[in-house]
Amino acid sequence: MPERRSARRFLTLVADSGSFRELPCPPGESQPDGPLAWQGYDASRARAAARTGEQESVVCGTARVDGTPAVLIAFEFGFLGGSLGERTGDRLEAAYGHARAHRLPVVPLVATGGSRMQEGMLALTQLQRVARQSALTREAGLPQIAVLRDPTTGGGWATLGAGADVVLALPGVQVGFAGSRVRPPDADPTAYTAQSQVTAGSADAVVAPAELKRVLGAWLRLLTGGASGQRDRAGDRAATAPAPVPHALGDSVLPGTGWDAVRRARSAERPRAQAYLDAYFTHRLDIGGDRCGGADPEGILCGFGERDGRTVAYAAQTGAATRPAGYRTAARLIRLADRLAIPVLTLVDTPGAANDAEAERAGAGPAIAEVFGAVAAARVPVTTLVIGEGGSGGALALAAPGNTWATPDSYFSVIAPELAAAILKRPPREIEATADQLRIRPQDLVELGVVRGIVDHHPQPWVTAPPPPG
Secondary structure, three states, X not given: OOOOOOHHHHHHHHOOOOOOEEOOOOOOOOOOOOOOOOOOHHHHHHHHHXXXXXXXXXXXXXXXXXXXXXXXXXXXXXXHHHOEOHHHXXXXXXXXXXXXHOOOOEEEEEEEOOEOHHHHHHHHOHHHHHHHHHHHHHHOOOOEEEEEEEEEEHHHHHHHHOOOOEEEEOOOOEEEOOOOOOOOOOOOHHHHEHHHHHHOOOOOEEOOHHHHHHHXXXXXXHHOOOOOOOOOOOOXXXXXXXXXXXXXXXXXXXXXXXXXXXXHHOOOOOOOHHHHHHHHOOEEXXXXXXXXXXXXXXXXXXXXXXXXXXXXXXXXXXOOOEOHHHHXXXXXXXXXXXXXXXXXXXXXXXXXXXXXXXXXXXXXXXXXHHHHHHHHHOOOOEEEEEEEEEEHHHHHOOOOOOOEEEOOOOEEEOOOHHHHHHHOOOOHHHHHHHHHHHOOOHHHHHHHOOOOEEOOOOOOOOEEOOOOOO
């Protein structure tokens, strides 16, 4: 079992030395044995206070985390299992209100067993208060980054934890909606772990305690705009500059035929997304998973990075067939970036969306529709570079209308030439001719107005077309 630090000990782990300032506690009514007159409840609270030195199950305040100011909400598990009651709700509401008033991100440091039994349904309804405060903070364009401690269960996981924009977890901690005492007796215990939640796409990363302050600080800097303070207030998306187009890293010679373009895009030697992201960003952090039970780390890389002192979000296909969870993760990223006024870079490189039976059962069509919708609705600029294969709608979903570029070793096609030939009932010997007829070379795409230009190894594109009207 991981070490259980008290709320204040955990605050010293993540807050810069001497920077934590506790927020005033909201006034609360004193009712004998609580709102349900639960016999012995006052005595239980008194024992918890004597044991922990706290008067409630959360400690709220402001601090700097590796230099970035934030509102921190630390749960004290030693106080009645970190449970939520009415007074807990008062403190959480006040903390979120302070964050919005002062334009600060919110960091819940969660360790809770759920709602407080001795306050009955009044305790459970605090989850609605928390959800409301989280929603208001989201609408205000402020990020929320949760850290899952041991344990994170019940409504605390389903609101403060899973409801955050980015979810980090300590190694080995219990995470799940069902607490240890209410799970089915034959339940697999490995399903209720931080690593299991990462695998299922419900959390982004497991972070060792020694690395937590650095990683949390990096996330806070990225989601509040980067080192230069890109975003001073919510709603300034019109002033958000587009992400610069990356330089090409591969072959700079244009293909002679359509089949040449396909062959070069499929070459194992061609640079993939990892190389482009490493060259583009000073540093970056990935998000993981679609929050719907899936992740696609082999098919797409999504996250936020720093470029020229400001933050850019990225969704980069890796050259594999993208699975439904990958598309939903990309949609999640684009919506988050839009809310935080952060520009988006997408890298297109897929032979197409995964089309096996498992992908269909996982909702391939609706997942792709989510990405089309997220790109279409984005109020921040989206920049796209086709770096390899552009296979049909599974690639087009990530392409920005009017701001898509291509590298010389890429192609973009309504469908793969082999499949086009099969649909047209052509023999295999006509596949190469079909590739030419489809006009899928980068220079063809410029002429057709599908892409704005072809990028080389230099900052400016060397073959361009004017942007489309409107």
